[in-house]
Amino acid sequence: MQQVQVCIVGGGCVGLALALGLAKNNISVMVLDAGPEPQPLSEDYGARVSAISLASQSLFESLGVWDAIKAQRATAYRKMSVCDADSFGRIQFNAQQLALPELGHIIENDAIRFALYQALQQHSQASLLFGSRYQSIHQTDSDVLITLEQGTPVMAKLLVAADGANSGVRSQFNLPISFWDYDHHAIVATIKTEQPHDATARQVFLPNGPLALLPLSDPHTQSIVWSTAPEHARELMAMDEQSFNKALSAASDLQCGLCTVQGERAVFPLTMRYAQQWLTGKVVLMGDAAHTIHPLAGLGMNLGLKDAAHLINALSEDNEEFASHSTLREYERTRKLDAQKHIAMMQGLKELFSGSHPLKKLVRGVGLNVVDNLGPIKDLFVQQAIGE
Structure with missing residues (x-):
């Protein structure tokens, strides 16, 4: 059996940023992702890009990966x-x-993932399992048992679901979600x-x-x-x-x-998703598993990175009991409030700038x-x- 303090399901930009921040704070972490390991950029530009804010840049600087x-x-x-x-x-x-x-x-996005992946490979506190799936997840009051598809058991003090908008972890634990097209x-x-x-x-x-x-x-x-x-x-x-x-x-x-x-x-539908509950026992949501938002202001990646930054700080300062209920509840409360604010703002902007009604046009112009x-x-x- 492998034992780590935190198991992160999902090796995207947000999951890897969390993993690196925890590893740098001497917290043992495992990243589990069904996809292949990140690769260097190809000659052609990737279709998925993000507008990275100065706040997110500060996070990457603190993680030591901004130059890369x-x-x-x-x-x-x-x-x-x-x-x-x-x-x-x-x-x-x-x-x-x-x-x-x-x-x-x-x-x-591929550039961010590869830089984080390379940095994580240098940390003895980090285990990276790409091309691996979990078979089952069970939790007690104090631990989470993740059984990998090949049968290997992993015991963690906390499981973080960073596995995207269609989160399998969120579905398994029946965490309710609000959404609209x-x-x-x-x-x-x-x-x-x-x-x-x-x-x-x-x-x-x-x-x-x-x-x-x-x-x-x-x-x-x-x-x-x-x-x-x-x-x-x-x-x-x-x-x-x-x-x-x-x-x-x-x-x-x-x-x-x-x-x-x-x-x-490439084309993909846009859906607002907002998990009404981000925490159940020792399982917590973050990034797109917790919220998705319209891309009109380029906030999606930055919101997920704010989740990661908050959780890094909270877990690193959790001295008495690692991943205590009070710490996780504070993370959930704070980040839910920020996500709600941005979802409402994006919906308001979308409504205001949609259509050609003369009054709307006047309001927009003025x-x-x-x-x-x-x-x-x-x-x-x-x-x-x-x-x-």
Whole structure:
């Protein structure tokens, strides 16, 4: 039988960040993931990228992996431009005017995973089991017994479910979840643009949903996340490349000139999920297993990393009894409150920027311009964007 203090099911960015933080604090940890081990970046850009806030950057710095992540095609964005295609509204942020080196970084998810994986391999306190599944999970008042598919038993003081939106651990323990369909599908792809992106993250609110253009390391290459109505997404995915390029260039209002898609397009439905209960005994949820959110503000990864940072601090300071009930309940209460706030905010923004009702158009146009011209309110938006 193997014994560890924490077993993490799920070796994504959030699960690996938690594992590294615990290992660095001399807490024994095992990561269990059914997929293959993380690999170095390929020559082509990955389709899944994240806008990493300055707060998440601080976590990676404390874990000692930021330099390794930054070296893997991480792209600093120093400007943000948000506009409503259906009105006169626009808001812009500039890092230089805010006395910041940058507003954040656009990073391929695979780059984050690989840097964390490499760092974890150097820690004797960390065991990494990729390509491995659990057969069963049973818990007592003080321990969790995880039996691996090959029959090996693992005893842990705490099991953390970081196994994604369709969490098997969450389902096994019947933790209730609220969800609703955003009635959006997201198309993701890598594109080339006629004009350089100028280290600017752009968001265009269209009647059917937002289009984000995120700068990558090549000045003429960007990643897109185009959230739109399901039927429109199906039309876009059915288009040949030339027709899609025309539709994308028009939707972006030619802010960087003509757009040309590179490689494959992918599409996935967008659903809000929120676990009503994050804790049962010695099993706790985090990341997408606990909450998923609309990508229009790029908050999903950052919210999961905040879960990890909170749990690292809580468990590292739990001196009297490791993973005590009071510690886990405080983690659940604090992180649920933050997730609720962001879910509500995203739903409000989605509703406000959807549709072409004349009154909505007026509110959007006036609202964005007012925010852009009022320093104190704009500062609040900046603080949200950089994760403070």
